[in-house]
Amino acid sequence: xxxxxxxxxxxxxxxxxxxxxxxxxxxxxxxxxxxxxxxxxxxxxxxxxxxxxxxxxxxxxxxxxxxxxxxxxxxxxxxxxxxxxxxxxxxxxxxxxxxxxxxxxxxxxxxxxxxxxxxxxxxxxxxxxxxxxxxxxxxxxxxxxxxxxxxxxxxxxxxxxxxxxxxxxxxxxxxxxxxxxxxxxxxxxxxxxxxxxxxxxxxxxxxxxxxxxxxxxxxxxxxxxxxxxxxxxxxxxxxxxxxxxxxxxxxxxxxxxxxxxxxxxxxxxxxxxxxxxxxxxxxxxxxxxxxxxx
Amino acid sequence: xxxxxxxxxxxxxxxxxxxxxxxxxxxxxxxxxxxxxxxxxxxxxxxxxxxxxxxxxxxxxxxxxxxxxxxxxxxxxxxxxxxxxxxxxxxxxxxxxxxxxxxxxxxxxxxxxxxxxxxxxxxxxxxxxxxxxxxxxxxxxxxxxxxxxxxxxxxxxxxxxxxxxxxxxxxxxxxxxxxxxxxxxxxxxxxxxxxxxxxxxxxxxxxxxxxxxxxxxxxxxxxxxxxxxxxxxxxxxxxxxxxxxxxxxxxxxxxxxxxxxxxxxxxxxxxxxxxxxxxxxxxxxxxxxxxxxxxxxxxxxxx
Numbered sequence: 001x002x003x004x005x006x007x008x009x010x011x012x013x014x015x016x017x018x019x020x021x022x023x024x025x026x027x028x029x030x031x032x033x034x035x036x037x038x039x040x041x042x043x044x045x046x047x048x049x050x051x052x053x054x055x056x057x058x059x060x061x062x063x064x065x066x067x068x069x070x071x072x073x074x075x076x077x078x079x080x081x082x083x084x085x086x087x088x089x090x091x092x093x094x095x096x097x098x099x100x101x102x103x104x105x106x107x108x109x110x111x112x113x114x115x116x117x118x119x120x121x122x123x124x125x126x127x128x129x130x131x132x133x134x135x136x137x138x139x140x141x142x143x144x145x146x147x148x149x150x151x152x153x154x155x156x157x158x159x160x161x162x163x164x165x166x167x168x169x170x171x172x173x174x175x176x177x178x179x180x181x182x183x184x185x186x187x188x189x190x191x192x193x194x195x196x197x198x199x200x201x202x203x204x205x206x207x208x209x210x211x212x213x214x215x216x217x218x219x220x221x222x223x224x225x226x227x228x229x230x231x232x233x234x235x236x237x238x239x240x241x242x243x244x245x246x247x248x249x250x251x252x253x254x255x256x257x258x259x260x261x262x263x264x265x266x267x268x269x270x271x272x273x274x275x276x277x278x279x280x281x282x283x284x285x286x287x288x289x290x291x292x293x294x
Numbered sequence: 295x296x297x298x299x300x301x302x303x304x305x306x307x308x309x310x311x312x313x314x315x316x317x318x319x320x321x322x323x324x325x326x327x328x329x330x331x332x333x334x335x336x337x338x339x340x341x342x343x344x345x346x347x348x349x350x351x352x353x354x355x356x357x358x359x360x361x362x363x364x365x366x367x368x369x370x371x372x373x374x375x376x377x378x379x380x381x382x383x384x385x386x387x388x389x390x391x392x393x394x395x396x397x398x399x400x401x402x403x404x405x406x407x408x409x410x411x412x413x414x415x416x417x418x419x420x421x422x423x424x425x426x427x428x429x430x431x432x433x434x435x436x437x438x439x440x441x442x443x444x445x446x447x448x449x450x451x452x453x454x455x456x457x458x459x460x461x462x463x464x465x466x467x468x469x470x471x472x473x474x475x476x477x478x479x480x481x482x483x484x485x486x487x488x489x490x491x492x493x494x495x496x497x498x499x500x501x502x503x504x505x506x507x508x509x510x511x512x513x514x515x516x517x518x519x520x521x522x523x524x525x526x527x528x529x530x531x532x533x534x535x536x537x538x539x540x541x542x543x544x545x546x547x548x549x550x551x552x553x554x555x556x557x558x559x560x561x562x563x564x565x566x567x568x569x570x571x572x573x574x575x576x577x578x579x580x581x582x583x584x585x586x587x588x589x590x591x592x593x594x595x596x597x
Binding site for chain 2: 004005006007008010011013014015017018019021022024025026027028029030032033036043044092096104105106107108109110111112113114115116117118121122123125126131132133134135138167171172175176179217218221224227228230231234235249252253256257262265266268269270272273276277280
């Protein structure tokens with residue numbers, strides 16, 4: 001038995017192809033990319049060694065700081081909104097809609113599978129101010145408010161990116177957290193209700209603590225996704241106005257492919273990876289502490 | 295117990311104003327009004343989710359002058375397919391074909407190779423399998439930006455640039471971590487006794503994998519395949535990096551560049567292009583929504 005389940009040849013046949021492809025196209029490039037951070041140039045003009053210049057440049061580069069600031073701000077606000085809205089929806093599904101929620105769950109979930117490029121082009125039209133007045137501005141006009149040039153100011157562009165993200169993802173987080181809420185035993189909720197805990201008190205004292213594990217994984221999943229935001233920015237605002245909505249991912253892409261600076265591009269990519277790690281560990285540790293307290 | 299006794303009186307007065315409406319039909323009216331805010335909220339929510347898509351489909355039939363002169367809620371004056379014709383005239387058909395050429399072979403390789411690896415990592419017993427699984431896990435977190443520059447160099451040096459290969463190879467590699475991890479999880483839920491029994495019956499492990507393991511996780515493979523399909527089909531970053539000519543563009547890159555080709559936005563064709571792009575996913579979702587929901591949420595909790 002041991003010999004069959006530990007058959008070396010079979011392991012090689014089954015695991016070999018996956019491990020080979022994964023190593024050659026993921027692991028080797030990751031190490032390679034680390035090597036690029038101390039170089040300057042690109043594969044067409046050649047590379048020269050420049051030590052830690054890329055890192056020094058990164059920390060002195062106002063555009064890099066603006067990209068970090070945007071990335072962090074976007075990721076934190078988006079994560080709070082996504083997971084918050086998702087949790088709200090999941091409560092709605094479990095406590096108010098009960099069994100009739102299936103169709104609504106399915107409809108609100110749908111936008112997550114849409115291509116982000118398509119959604120972004122659609123949102124450009126929805127929020128358009130000129131030459132035609134889009135539905136959102138028309139609605140504002142109806143309320144007596146002047147049309148807003150949503151893509152002309154940094155603040156408005158930021159909010160549209162958030163709104164679009166929320167529109168696409170709230171249903172997804174709703175279902176994700178809904179699955180977590182279903183795991184809470186019905187007897188537990190029933191006995192809490194009999195004890196007089198209703199509404200907010202029930203949610204705060206029973207539902208919230210018990211759904212903490214699934215909330216935690218949602219937070220980590222969300223922050224990791226939103227720190228890497230790329231499609232929606234490229235397609236909706238292309239980083240503008242100016243570079244007001246340029247996250248690290250887009251800045252890295254521009255640096256590498258528009259300006260041909262592979263060394264500096266790799267440095268930005270490495271910083272993004274570190275940022276993802278820091279946030280994941282931070283969320284993981286801060287929620288761990290809360291669990292032990294309560 | 296003490297906290298509960300103090301909260302009961304605090305909760306009841308808050309409910310009173312609601313029931314203070316008509317006394318006669320007390321229960322039904324109360325039920326109706328307490329349900330009303332939720333119903334209104336739900337209706338608004340559904341409109342917000344559905345209306346943009348409806349607006350887009352209607353818009354794909356409108357002419358440029360209808361866009362410029364009519365309010366946004368006007369219905370199209372005719373159901374002509376002119377916009378769709380102009381979308382396909384501008385080369386959108388090629389983009390769709392390109393997407394199919396790069397996505398489906400990648401998907402097939404990801405599933406075959408990934409399922410086998412998941413089996414080797416979960417069912418089989420050997421030293422170091424935990425480390426290898428962790429190695430695959432790391433791939434889920436590392437941003438794709440970390441690998442595209444070296445890959446660009448590799449593909450450039452090996453002369454693959456300018457073909458479909460860079461996209462296919464990169465898709466396979468980026469799709470593997472999640473697939474391997476999800477398949478390992480699915481194999482974990484299969485009782486080990488089943489594999490032990492088939493081994494006792496004299497089957498080799500490769501045979502157990504083929505004749506026992508695969509049929510048991512058939513549904514799981516389908517679910518993972520759906521999830522990966524959406525990731526690959528909707529991908530922009532990798533497609534944007536490795537398409538250096540119009541002839542290679544996938545549907546997403548094609549759509550991104552669609553509006554840029556004209557001085558002024560051609561509304562009708564743009565809406566039709568979005569509609570064409572969305573239609574594929576819409577159809578899949580229409581028929582397989584439960585599996586899609588299950589797959590996507592399973593992929594994230596574990597990931």
